[in-house]
Amino acid sequence: MSMKQPQFFGLHAVPQSPLKWWMMALPFILLIGIYLIGSEIRLAENPNDKLMPPVSKMIDSIDRLAFTENKRTGEYVMLSDTTSSLSRIGIGITLSAFVGFLVGVRVGLFPGTETLFLKILTFLSIVPPLAILPILIIIFGVGEAGKITLIFLGTVFLITRDMHLSTKAIPREQIIKALTLGASQWEVMYRIVMPRIFPRLIDSVRLSLGAAWLFLIASESLAASSGLGYRIFLMTRYMDMSVIIPYVFWITFIGFVVDWLLRWTIRSQFSWYHASK
Amino acid sequence: MVANELRNSNLLHLEDVYQAYGDHVVLDDIDLSVAHGELVTVVGPSGAGKSTLLRLILGQELPSSGEILVSGEPVGFADPSRGIVYQKYSLFPNMSVLDNVTLGKRLELSFFQWQKRKIAIIDEAMHYLEKVGLNSHSKKYPHELSGGMRQRVAVVQALIKRPKILMMDEPFGALDPGTREDLQIFLLELWEETDMTIFFVTHDLEEAAYLGSRLIVLSQHYSDDRGDGPGVQRGAKIVADHILSRSNLSTDVKYTKGFGKLIARIRREGFDPQHRQHIREFDLKHPHSFRTNTVEEVRCK
Structure with a gap:
C-alpha cells in the first residue's frame, strides 16, 4: 500500500488548490453567512432593528456618504473622513519612523549614546500614551497637533527600540570591516548600518501601524470634526450600524492595502533582506 | 637580531603584548616581528588566543599592555592600514x-x-x-x-x-575540502603576484603548513619558572616559529613524508597538553624571532 499525502489532517498535510483556496475562503463565507442569517432572524422579529441592518441598508448608507455630495459643505463625507484620518496617521507615523530610525541607530551603534539614552527611552516607552492624551489635549488643544503627537508618541518608542536592537544585531565584524575599508564613524552609520537596516524600519512601521490606528481612532473619538474614527463614534449616538459596519470594513481594507504595499516594497526593492537573514 | 632593529625594519612588530579578560590571561607576553612580504600562518589549540591575537593586530580590541607597530608606527583601532577577511560577515x-x-x-x-x-x-x-x-x-x-x-x-x-597587511581569520574554515584547496591555491597565486603581507589564522595544521612562509604555534601548554601554584595565571605564548620553504604550488606536497613529519612536530609542540616544553626549550630559531625579558626574568638576573 502506498502512502498518500494528506491534504488537510495531520502534521504532514499539504493543502493543494483548488481545495486550498476553498479552505482559505471558508471562514470568510461562514462569517458573512452567520451575519446574514442573524440579520434576517432579527429583522423578521422587528423590522426596525438597528443592531444588524440588512445589506441593502448598508449600501444606502455607503451611497449617501461616499458617492453623494454633501449639500451643505459640498464634500463627499467618506472621502474627507478618509483623507483627514490618513493625513494624521501618515504624518504621525512618518515622524516617528524618521526619529526612531535616527535615534535607534545612533543608540545602537555608539555605546556612549546608548548609556546616556537607553534607560530613559525604556522608561518613556512604558508610559501608556492614552493616559497622556488629556495632557496632549490641554497642551495642543483639539486641533491636528494633538492627534499627530499622540500617534507619534504611541509608536516612536517601539520603532526606536526595534532599530536599536536591529543595529546591535549587526555582527561586530561588519563594523570593523567597514572601518578597514576606510569608513569614518559617521560613514559607518549613514552608509553601512542605515541602508542595511532600512527594510527592517519598513517592517517596524508595518508592525506599528496597528497601534497607530488605535491612537488615531481614540483621539478622533474625543475631539474632531472629521475622520473615520470621528464618524464611527458620531454614528454610535444614533446607533446607526449601517454606517459603522461599512466604516470598520473600510478601515480594515485600508490597513490591509497599506500593509501589502509595505511588504511589496520590501520584496521588490530589498530582495536581499529576507534571503540573507 | 635584537628587538630594536626589528621594530623599525619589519612591517609588523609586537612587543610584550598581553591580553587578559578579568583574571583570565589569554595572551601572555607575545613578542613577534613579521617582515614585509611574509605569509604568516598562526595555529594553536582552541582557547590559545589565535583570534584574540588577530583582533589585537587588527584593532578590533586593544591589548591590556604591550606595543603593536605597523611600519614602525603604533596602531590603534581598525583602519585601512590593515585589511581583514573573516570566515563569515566579510x-x-x-x-x-x-x-x-x-x-x-x-x-x-x-x-x-x-x-x-x-x-x-x-x-x-x-x-x-x-x-x-x-x-x-x-x-x-x-x-x-x-x-x-x-x-x-x-x-x-x-x-x-x-592594505599594508591582510589579516585572515579562518577564511576557508567553512568551506568543503575541495573548494578549500582551490582557495588555498588561489591565495598563494595572489600572494606571489602581489608581494603582500598576510597574517593567516587557522585551526587546520595542514592548511597552515601548506600556505605559510612562516608558521607560528601559539599554545597555553608549556611550563616556566612561575610554577603551578594557585594564583599563577598563564596565557598562551608563541611556542614555536618555523620557516617554511615552498618549491611549487602543487598540493601534492601535502602527501610527502617531510610534510607529515612537520605536522606531527607542530602537534607535539603546541597541541599536546601532556607535552609541556619549558619556556627555554621553545623552537624560536627563526631569524626574526625574539624575546624580551619579562619583569620576573629581569629581577632574577
Missing part, C-alpha cells in the same frame, strides 16, 4: 558583489569625485573580479553566491584598498 548583504568590491573606493571619495571616477574604478573592480572568475556574478547579492565565491569576493574587496 561581505555586506545589502550590496551587490560589485558594490561590495568598490566600497573601499567609494568611501574615500565624495559624491562628485565618485561620479567623476566611477568608470575607472568599476573597470578596476571588474578586472579583479575577472581574475577571480566572478565577473559574470557582479550584479548578484552575496546570498546568491556559494561560500567559496563569497570568500574570493571578500579577498578582492579587501585588496582593492591595498
Whole structure:
C-alpha cells in the first residue's frame, strides 16, 4: 500500500488548490453567512432593528456618504473622513519612523549614546500614551497637533527600540570591516548600518501601524470634526450600524492595502533582506 | 637580531603584548616581528588566543599592555592600514558583489569625485573580479553566491584598498575540502603576484603548513619558572616559529613524508597538553624571532 499525502489532517498535510483556496475562503463565507442569517432572524422579529441592518441598508448608507455630495459643505463625507484620518496617521507615523530610525541607530551603534539614552527611552516607552492624551489635549488643544503627537508618541518608542536592537544585531565584524575599508564613524552609520537596516524600519512601521490606528481612532473619538474614527463614534449616538459596519470594513481594507504595499516594497526593492537573514 | 632593529625594519612588530579578560590571561607576553612580504600562518589549540591575537593586530580590541607597530608606527583601532577577511560577515548583504568590491573606493571619495571616477574604478573592480572568475556574478547579492565565491569576493574587496597587511581569520574554515584547496591555491597565486603581507589564522595544521612562509604555534601548554601554584595565571605564548620553504604550488606536497613529519612536530609542540616544553626549550630559531625579558626574568638576573 502506498502512502498518500494528506491534504488537510495531520502534521504532514499539504493543502493543494483548488481545495486550498476553498479552505482559505471558508471562514470568510461562514462569517458573512452567520451575519446574514442573524440579520434576517432579527429583522423578521422587528423590522426596525438597528443592531444588524440588512445589506441593502448598508449600501444606502455607503451611497449617501461616499458617492453623494454633501449639500451643505459640498464634500463627499467618506472621502474627507478618509483623507483627514490618513493625513494624521501618515504624518504621525512618518515622524516617528524618521526619529526612531535616527535615534535607534545612533543608540545602537555608539555605546556612549546608548548609556546616556537607553534607560530613559525604556522608561518613556512604558508610559501608556492614552493616559497622556488629556495632557496632549490641554497642551495642543483639539486641533491636528494633538492627534499627530499622540500617534507619534504611541509608536516612536517601539520603532526606536526595534532599530536599536536591529543595529546591535549587526555582527561586530561588519563594523570593523567597514572601518578597514576606510569608513569614518559617521560613514559607518549613514552608509553601512542605515541602508542595511532600512527594510527592517519598513517592517517596524508595518508592525506599528496597528497601534497607530488605535491612537488615531481614540483621539478622533474625543475631539474632531472629521475622520473615520470621528464618524464611527458620531454614528454610535444614533446607533446607526449601517454606517459603522461599512466604516470598520473600510478601515480594515485600508490597513490591509497599506500593509501589502509595505511588504511589496520590501520584496521588490530589498530582495536581499529576507534571503540573507 | 635584537628587538630594536626589528621594530623599525619589519612591517609588523609586537612587543610584550598581553591580553587578559578579568583574571583570565589569554595572551601572555607575545613578542613577534613579521617582515614585509611574509605569509604568516598562526595555529594553536582552541582557547590559545589565535583570534584574540588577530583582533589585537587588527584593532578590533586593544591589548591590556604591550606595543603593536605597523611600519614602525603604533596602531590603534581598525583602519585601512590593515585589511581583514573573516570566515563569515566579510561581505555586506545589502550590496551587490560589485558594490561590495568598490566600497573601499567609494568611501574615500565624495559624491562628485565618485561620479567623476566611477568608470575607472568599476573597470578596476571588474578586472579583479575577472581574475577571480566572478565577473559574470557582479550584479548578484552575496546570498546568491556559494561560500567559496563569497570568500574570493571578500579577498578582492579587501585588496582593492591595498592594505599594508591582510589579516585572515579562518577564511576557508567553512568551506568543503575541495573548494578549500582551490582557495588555498588561489591565495598563494595572489600572494606571489602581489608581494603582500598576510597574517593567516587557522585551526587546520595542514592548511597552515601548506600556505605559510612562516608558521607560528601559539599554545597555553608549556611550563616556566612561575610554577603551578594557585594564583599563577598563564596565557598562551608563541611556542614555536618555523620557516617554511615552498618549491611549487602543487598540493601534492601535502602527501610527502617531510610534510607529515612537520605536522606531527607542530602537534607535539603546541597541541599536546601532556607535552609541556619549558619556556627555554621553545623552537624560536627563526631569524626574526625574539624575546624580551619579562619583569620576573629581569629581577632574577
